[in-house]
Amino acid sequence: MTVAIDRATGRRRGDRAPKPGRVQRLRRGYQKHWYAYAMIAPVVIVLGVLVLYPLAYGFYLTLTDANSLNSARTIGVNHIDATYKFIGFDNYADILWGDTAYDRFWSHFIWTIVWTALCVTLHYTIGLGLALLLNQKLRGRTFYRMVLILPWAVPTFVTVFGWRFMLADGGIINSFLETLHLPTPLWLEDTFWQRFAAIMVNTWCGVPFMMLSLLGGLQSIDSALYEAAEMDGASAWQRFRHVTLPGLRSVSSTVVLLGVIWTFNQFAIIFLLFGTTAPDAQILVTWSYYLGFGQQPRDFAQSAAYGILLLAVLIVFTSFYRRWLNRNDQQLAI
């Protein structure tokens, strides 16, 4: 990488004059890099205006007691100015260790972690299993591949409605279970089964992406490695363990990170599956949406505070993940 870059900019590392002054260094830096800065400028501006500014503003809101009753708003022709006031870190304190903090935050937090871990594990193992199957010389594998990516091809909000038909009490799944004389759980009403259903639907939606990414990874593994391993008398398990898995490493580390981020923030599935009817099946994202937009009065400050906490969790996770990858001599692909 480095070599190529130096070639691309047409300079070598040793070109610089010895110990230039600060101003000179800045100017040289500018001359050398202004192309790069000009090229990233549009994205920097967009991110600054559309992401950083709202983020800063959102963070400020978390330090206030803003809700829909005291925020600036316009009713008809009357404009009412904001009357919320600055209350420091009270929102965070209230969320993390205030009264009923467990019911409001920690129970959702635990469920969110469980949800993420289970979903990503299922996505990955099922995706890897199917990718391995599809990577064999098998008749009709193009057909299988086409069918198996279907859950990804249909927009999530459509499939979730399909699942609601199936999971409804008296829907096809329960009718089927009934004919087998199995218990028919209330998928959309009972907390445990709500969670079960949410994981099931999310797994169904998420496997195709994993499968295709890992299939791409499998196909890029040099087959000479397998031949060499066979020559050395490696068993199938050993080949899987020492050739396949290491060969998949960079793809895996990327898709697992993406999977974790996407699942942690998975809004559509839970929101559309249960609406606001399932307080215990809400993960933090949907819960904070509920606080900010699903109830009256809307609690903007707490909702934003949840958002900041969620972001913090993800940033901490990603930092550790990256550090862990670097220690194992891997680079994150994205």
Add this chain to the structure above:
Amino acid sequence: MSTTEVETSAATSARNSPAGPPGRTRRRGESGPGVRLASHGILIAASLVALFPIVWLVYLSLGPDKDDYLHPGGIWGKMTFDNYTFVLENTKFFDWLRTTLVVVLGTTAIGVVISATTGYAVSRMRFPGYRKFMWVLLVTQMFPVAVLMVPMYQILSDLQLIDTYLGLILVYCTTTVPYCAWLMKGYFDTIPFEIDEAGRVDGLNPFGTFARLILPLARPGLAVAAFYSFLTAFGEVAFASTFMLSDTKYTFAVGLQTFVSEHDAQRNLMAATAVLIAIPAAAFFYFVQKNLVTGLTAGGTKG
């Protein structure tokens, strides 16, 4: 869920069969009949699981009554396309279609145009602040809807952009722009650096190299970024349902929910609408999925 174990073990045993005795007839990657049968079995089962909810939705959409989903056997005798005609003629379907297209295409256009140069810059140049910039791009991927939703709502309502196409497009750009930049970096990385070099030798500056040499070669990468933006914007629910207030400006994701009110759920119409949305979307997706995966994992598979 329990299929997980089965699949992985079967997959490993698929490799198990020709355990390397000299003079074996089977080549690597070809497996014994038992393993092949098991593979087909699992793949067929998985395909059925993948297909069923969609097929079921299509089937239910043909039943004329809103409670037909509870006794699906009855649909068989009285299948009809009435639901479809009703949806197309008596609902705001075409308004939703317009909104969805405007918002999605707007997001796609802005996302791709803006992020192309950035992808090129981070692929080819190492400038001070490079690592921090990449980190920022990654972090923006992690934003839960909740982080930006409240401040965005306030800002957009100050700017009178609530319930406008532009407002929603701007909001979607926050997710698509950084990710498109990532995707395109991955793609630009696969284009040989010698091409840039040749351009420089011929006296082009980096902008010229980018515009004249690299951009034409990067068309598939641009397409991937476009598809990604398209899919993200098409499937987004949270922002769309909060920021679009008038029912003629709903996107499909929001419009579909309007069939369920507190007292009544017109599930037959909902199913028909869902099918009308899903079929073109899935068809479009089929054409692009192969490129999409290559693009998503371009950096990864290169190792």
